[in-house]
Amino acid sequence: MKKYLIVVIIGLVIWSCKQEQQTATPKKTVPERRQPKAVTYQWQNPKVWLSKTSDSSAIKIALAVNRTDKANFVKMDSIVVPTDFTGDLEYYLPFPFEVKSLNEVNKIIFFSYPTQTFAAYENGLLIYTGPTNMGRKADQTPTGLFFTNWKAEETTSTFNDEWDLKWNFNIANKLGIGWHQYELPGYPASHSCLRLQEKDARFLYEWAEQWVLLDDDTVSVKGTPVIVYGAYAFEATKPWSQLVANPKALAISEEEITKQALPFLKTILTEQQKRVKYQGKK
Known part of the structure; x- marks a missing residue:
């Protein structure tokens, strides 16, 4: 009888271990990135630099470093560019590659006012980053915690009906604030919104999650958390x-x-759990 009980117990332990292996979250690893030999910078004339540069990845990095787009890049008197462009973009922008305190957070976006950059994290790992131009001095972007709400591939600005906003994703419904594609002059210039290059706006548009409404006035499930912080x-x-x-x-x-x-x-994880339950019921 004792032998039989021992065999049963061992069997249960083995079964339990297998179940844990099947349900455990796979160990996360930081994505592989090309690291430059060194990250240093120099001043350049934008038109002269562009005339000597045909590498699209180098241009992408230079635009990001100067928080601008190509149309505004050539209007600048001088630009800051790396001396070595062999690394991936993440090495030239300020966000850390990993934040262990965010391991339990499935998705989150940060917008840094002081550095005019944004970053998207999945379970504490940096998966995407880029430049932004946030609210100008007279119309500063509010800081704090937000959640993505509704989105539209193209919409019209509430400030000027001649402004077409592509890949617009709202984060403060009653305030009309969100991110979208629009020109980046290389400094905070918006009417409170978070301006992005088009490729970045589209990535976040497709990556972040919308809210779920019970009716026109009741939010059942909030979208992806967004933290805007700091001062410019x-x-x-x-x-x-x-x-x-x-x-x-x-x-x-x-x-x-x-x-x-x-x-x-705590708020982020509570809202995340609501989304997990909602998705499980779908």
Whole structure:
């Protein structure tokens, strides 16, 4: 009888272990990225630099470093460019590759006012980043925790009906604030919204999740969490001009992102659980 019980117990232990292996979350790994030999910067004339550069990846990095698009890039008197373009874009923008405190957060987006950049994370791993131009001094983008709401591939601005906004995703419904594609002059210039290059706006548009409504006035499930934080020094020179003297001047540490997320983490995980339950019922 004892032998029989021992065999049953061992069998149950083995079965339990197999179940745990099947349901356990796979161990996450940081995506492989090409690292440049060094990250340093220099001043250049944009027209002269472009006349000597045909590498599309280098142009993409230069636009991101200067928080601009190609149309505005050539209008600038001078630009900051890396001396080595062999790395992936993430090495030239300030967000950390991993934030362990966000391991349980399925999706989250950060917009940094001081550095005019954004980053998307999945379970604490940086999966996408790029430049942004946020609210100008007179119409600053509000900071804090938001959740994505409704979206539209193309819509018209509430400030000017001649402004067409592509890949628009609202994060503050009553305030009419969201991200979308629009020109990036290389400094905060919007009427509170979060301007992006088109490829970045489309990526976030397709990646982030919309809210779920019970009716016109009741939100059942909130969308993807978005944290907007920090302040921009409007009277100072562009922050990225510091990179020539100090390539790490704008670096955002893992501790800084944790500090920004921690006050909202409980709310984020509560809303995330509601979405998980909703998706399980679909």
